[in-house]
Amino acid sequence: MIRELQLWYQHQWIRAIDVSLAEQLQRQLGKGNEAVALMAGLVSYQLGLGHPCLDLTQLYRDANATLALPPDHAQPESLEQCQKPAQLLAGISGLTSLEQCQQLLSQSAAVNTPNSPLVLDGTRLYLRRYYTYEQRIKTDLTQRMSTQQNVDTAALKQVLDALFGTQSELSWQRNACAMAMRSLFTIVTGGPGTGKTYTVVRLLATLQQLREQAEPLRIRLAAPTGKAAARMSESIGEELGSLPPGSDLSKDISTEAVTLHRLLGTLPNSRGFRHNSNNPLHTDVLIIDEASMVDIEMMAAVVAALPAHARLILLGDKDQLASVEAGAILGQLCDQAEYGHYTPALASWLNATSNYSIPDDKIDSSGELWPYLQHTTMFHESRRFDPNKGIGKLAHDVNVQDTDWLAGWLRNSQAIAAAQPEFDNIQVVQTQLPGHASIKHLVEAGYAPLKALIEARPDSDDDQQLDKWAVAVLNQLAQFQLLTAIRDGDWGMHQFNQRVAYWLYGDKVTEHGWFVGRPVMVTHNDYSMDLRNGDIGMVLQRRANDPLRVAFQTADGAIRWILPSRLTQVDTAYAMTIHKSQGSEFTHTVMIMPEHDVPILTKELLYTGITRAKERFTLVSAQPQLVIKAIKRRIQRSGGLAHG
Numbered sequence: 114m115i116r117e118l119q120l121w122y123q124h125q126w127i128r129a130i131d132v133s134l135a136e137q138l139q140r141q142l143g144k145g146n147e148a149v150a151l152m153a154g155l156v157s158y159q160l161g162l163g164h165p166c167l168d169l170t171q172l173y174r175d176a177n178a179t180l181a182l183p184p185d186h187a188q189p190e191s192l193e194q195c196q197k198p199a200q201l202l203a204g205i206s207g208l209t210s211l212e213q214c215q216q217l218l219s220q221s222a223a224v225n226t227p228n229s230p231l232v233l234d235g236t237r238l239y240l241r242r243y244y245t246y247e248q249r250i251k252t253d254l255t256q257r258m259s260t261q262q263n264v265d266t267a268a269l270k271q272v273l274d275a276l277f278g279t280q281s282e283l284s285w286q287r288n289a290c291a292m293a294m295r296s297l298f299t300i301v302t303g304g305p306g307t308g309k310t311y312t313v314v315r316l317l318a319t320l321q322q323l324r325e326q327a328e329p330l331r332i333r334l335a336a337p338t339g340k341a342a343a344r345m346s347e348s349i350g351e352e353l354g355s356l357p358p359g360s361d362l363s364k365d366i367s368t369e370a371v372t373l374h375r376l377l378g379t380l381p382n383s384r385g386f387r388h389n390s391n392n393p394l395h396t397d398v399l400i401i402d403e404a405s406m407v408d409i410e411m412m413a414a415v416v417a418a419l420p421a422h423a424r425l426i427l428l429g430d431k432d433q434l435a436s437v438e439a440g441a442i443l444g445q446l447c448d449q450a451e452y453g454h455y456t457p458a459l460a461s462w463l464n465a466t467s468n469y470s471i472p473d474d475k476i477d478s479s480g481e482l483w484p485y486l487q488h489t490t491m492f493h494e495s496r497r498f499d500p501n502k503g504i505g506k507l508a509h510d511v512n513v514q515d516t517d518w519l520a521g522w523l524r525n526s527q528a529i530a531a532a533q534p535e536f537d538n539i540q541v542v543q544t545q546l547p548g549h550a551s552i553k554h555l556v557e558a559g560y561a562p563l564k565a566l567i568e569a570r571p572d573s574d575d576d577q578q579l580d581k582w583a584v585a586v587l588n589q590l591a592q593f594q595l596l597t598a599i600r601d602g603d604w605g606m607h608q609f610n611q612r613v614a615y616w617l618y619g620d621k622v623t624e625h626g627w628f629v630g631r632p633v634m635v636t637h638n639d640y641s642m643d644l645r646n647g648d649i650g651m652v653l654q655r656r657a658n659d660p661l662r663v664a665f666q667t668a669d670g671a672i673r674w675i676l677p678s679r680l681t682q683v684d685t686a687y688a689m690t691i692h693k694s695q696g697s698e699f700t701h702t703v704m705i706m707p708e709h710d711v712p713i714l715t716k717e718l719l720y721t722g723i724t725r726a727k728e729r730f731t732l733v734s735a736q737p738q739l740v741i742k743a744i745k746r747r748i749q750r751s752g753g754l755a756h757g
């Protein structure tokens with residue numbers, strides 16, 4: 114059966130590391146243990162798909178779907194030569210049913226023995242390292258949730274009245290602030306523009322005002338990527354201006370956000386961090402934005418490094434794609450956030466801190482409430498997008514998988530926009546050819562202001578002026594962005610990047626790939642250059658005859674000019690994958706669908722792509738109706754955080 118894994122690997126169905134893990138375990142355990150070794154290979158393979166464990170219940174319900182095998186890129190000959198997972202399991206004694214499999218695993222020396230490589234928890238099979246991460250997160254969050262804080266409700270009400278007003282309508286934003294005072298763990302989730310930043314600034318102001326110590330609380334802001342950290346700094350900075358005038362509430366709230374890697378302090382050649390349980394962070398409050406992108410390993414490192422007395426507040430959109438690495442932490446923790454039910458005790462406490470009463474239909478006295486719910490607030494109402502107009506309507510319908518209006522829009526977006534101006538900022542471009550003139554025109558028009566700005570280089574020796582120009586170019590770059598669902602193939606990121614470079618710069622696109630006007634995205638953390646995976650730069654020439662350099666903007670707004678030869682791992686960034694676009698927003702976002710339906714097209718992927726658009730959204734597709742199929746497909750992520 115290990116031979117079957119090797120065959121899967123030869124046909125690129127699974128990764129080399131999955132096979133070697135199985136082989137290694139088989140060597141260790143000796144003959145007769147192939148079935149356990151095979152399961153270890155499958156757990157490793159699942160990790161590569163982003164699942165921290167292999168859910169055996171799901172596996173035995175539908176093995177092929179659970180493992181997403183054969184993969185969508187499977188060659189026809191591989192389909193003839195390889196067994197599908199369901200066939201494979203059915204043919205191995207000890208693995209033909211869930212019960213048999215559980216029994217086999219529970220009797221193995223490789224499972225649930227001290228330091229064994231595998232851990233079986235109920236019907237979830239883990240590699241020990243990931244089980245340890247998950248347990249660390251669960252234990253830590255449970256501890257923080259149960260650490261009740263002393264709060265003077267009358268004083269809290271007064272502070273919240275000053276921040277939110279004294280009106281008697283229910284405010285989920287106010288509830289979120291109040292709830293965050295009660296314990297050391299809080300989640301605020303909601304789509305774009307639902308007021309997460311607005312709320313968190315008020316939450317911080319409340320914490321500072323009600324603190325017991327004389328010194329201001331030490332607050333740290335962090336996000337998974339440099340881009341997201343820069344946006345967090347910017348939006349918190351802007352939102353501070355909306356605090357009640359005349360107050361000095363903003364003075365103790367820092368706007369400096371850093372990446373989680375920087376917060377914890379990366380160590381060369383190590384998975385560990387400078388800050389850990391032996392050297393905790395010096396902070397009283399940690400806010401993590403874009404928490405949907407945090408993977409299980411990073412979250413385990415964060416909770417280990419966070420002192421026991423500190424508050425952890427997660428912000429993010431639970432409906433977005435999860436991290437590429439294993440995890441889906443926010444998605445799991447927010448499993449039931451839609452319902453927003455409170456225990457009677459929490460409801461009456463919230464009533465005491467406000468001028469309204471929590472409605473009865475939000476109170477649940479069953480005693481079986483999901484623990485995280487009492488620490489989670491979900492915002493449904495976007496302040497930026499009207500759910501009945503343009504981008505807001507599209508994002509909403511995709512998210513709730515409602516295809517009624519969508520099907521008509523996909524067929525004829527132009528007629529809808531002509532009849533209803535509220536839909537003229539969203540459009541569909543349908544074409545069978547990825548190089549069609551309609552796409553070329555869209556791209557040329559979208560990038561025309563950027564091209565013009567690059568050509569308008571100041572004729573100056575003044576470095577400051579050149580830096581200002583580079584800032585303007587990088588800002589302009591965020592005005593228009595192509596997003597693809599896939600990396601390879603005619604409709605994938607790489608081919609679009611080549612096509613766009615040629616459309617915009619023709620023969621100037623040199624063979625070695627570096628030319629003025631080429632945007633690049635860093636694809637791996639490069640600590641020696643202080644660049645992070647996802648950082649975006651632009652190739653520019655500061656003066657005639659100067660060598661080309663890539664301009665990157667640092668979190669504090671300064672420009673760094675880096676020689677292309679120092680950048681080893683970058684992709685052109687006219688087009689980027691939707692996965693890579695998480696945490697960024699673009700004024701006009703163009704989402705390019707693959708020609709045919711592929712399993713990667715899911716509701717979460719399309720929702721993430723659409724919600725990157727700030728003002729205008731264009732869908733480019735050979736078959737727009739694929740969207741209907743895609744949004745019926747949801748990402749299933751396994752994991753034990755949602756289980757007791």
Ligand SMILES: Nc1ncnc2c1ncn2[C@@H]1O[C@H](COP(=O)(O)OP(=O)(O)OP(=O)(O)O)[C@@H](O)[C@H]1O
Nearest residue numbers: 286304305306307308309310311312348355496497
């Ligand atoms: N209760 C409110 N009253 C007035 N304005 C509000 C309120 N809540 C939010 N806003 C405004 O709505 C806009 C969007 O809010 P905010 O930026 O906080 O949303 P967000 O959820 O953080 O969005 P994103 O996820 O895109 O960062 C901001 O201009 C904010 O000032």
